[in-house]
Every structure is written in structure tokens, then in C-alpha cells.
Amino acid sequence: MNRLFALSLAAALLPLSATVAAERAPQESRALGVETGISFPSNATIRTFQADGEDGVWIQDSRRDWYYATFFGPCRDIDFAQAIGVDTRGTSRLDKFASLLVRGERCAISSFVTSAPPPTKEERKAAREAEKAAKAAADAAKSN
Known part of the structure; x- marks a missing residue:
């Protein structure tokens, strides 16, 4: 029962970690030296x-x-x-x-x-x- 809960929790958190990684990716790939504000x-x-x-x-x-x-x-x-x-x-x-x-x-x-x-x-x-x-x-x- 505990193993099943741990696996289902891991499966539920997997899409969340992919979303966080996707949100950070644009920051790392933004153009540098561009006038902005x-x-x-x-x-x-x-x-x-x-x-x-x-x-x-x-x-x-x-x-x-x-x-x-x-x-x-x-x-x-x-x-x-x-x-x-x-x-x-x-x-x-x-x-x-x-x-x-x-x-x-x-x-x-x-x-x-x-x-x-x-x-x-x-x-x-x-x-x-x-x-x-x-x-x-x-x-x-x-x-x-």
C-alpha cells in the first residue's frame, strides 16, 4: 500500500517538475545585451x-x-x-x-x-x- 502511494505521488509530481524546468528554460536562453526595462x-x-x-x-x-x-x-x-x-x-x-x-x-x-x-x-x-x-x-x- 505504501509503495503504491509513493509511486502515485511520484507520478503526480513528475508533470510539475517538467513545468518548473520549462519555466526556467526561457530565462536561461534569453538574449543578452538587449535594451529593455x-x-x-x-x-x-x-x-x-x-x-x-x-x-x-x-x-x-x-x-x-x-x-x-x-x-x-x-x-x-x-x-x-x-x-x-x-x-x-x-x-x-x-x-x-x-x-x-x-x-x-x-x-x-x-x-x-x-x-x-x-x-x-x-x-x-x-x-x-x-x-x-x-x-x-x-x-x-x-x-x-
Whole structure:
């Protein structure tokens, strides 16, 4: 009896797992680098953000899709911000025409595109080391 119940439960859950996998597949195959926006930006639609120095910021929406916003100029303090505000100028859409408010500073967005997740700390460290090695190799080639 218990085995029959376990098998029927497994058979009932199988279509559910296929549905979840199908829902996640489009997110993984979406085009990256495409200008886009997030409608009605709020605490309910924006999950988290991660700064990329003073040049840009990765933003994750409630569906766990990532976007990258590039600023017109440096956005100081975004590396240390625990919260950001969004000024959409009445359009109810976070896109390249909006601004982020960071510690009283307005950071105008020049580009808002679909993106892969931000690099991990290990990936950033490896990129910095590769950049240093390339610079050292270029300097050595110039001196020869």
C-alpha cells in the first residue's frame, strides 16, 4: 500500500517538475545585451542589486533575471549603498531614461540591458590577475 502511494505521488509530481524546468528554460536562453526595462519598479519587482564600481550596476528582478545599467558618469557611493531609489520621471518603467538615487546623488542611466549574473569574487579576482599579467607582458615587450 505504501509503495503504491509513493509511486502515485511520484507520478503526480513528475508533470510539475517538467513545468518548473520549462519555466526556467526561457530565462536561461534569453538574449543578452538587449535594451529593455523593468515595469513598475518597486520592492516587489526588484530583488537585489550589485554595483560594478562607479560605472554601472547589475539589477535582479523578481523573476531572477539580471540586467546591467550603465551610467552617463561616475556614480560615487554606489559601491557602499545598501539601498537605491529609482526615479522613472513618471513613466513607471526602469530603463535607459530613468535615474538611480544613491545617497542623495542622482545617477542617470545611459543603457539598461539584459545581462548574465554578475561575476563572482573569484571570477573578478582572476580577471584582475589576468589584466595585471597582460599589462606586465605588454610593458616587457615595450622595453625589449
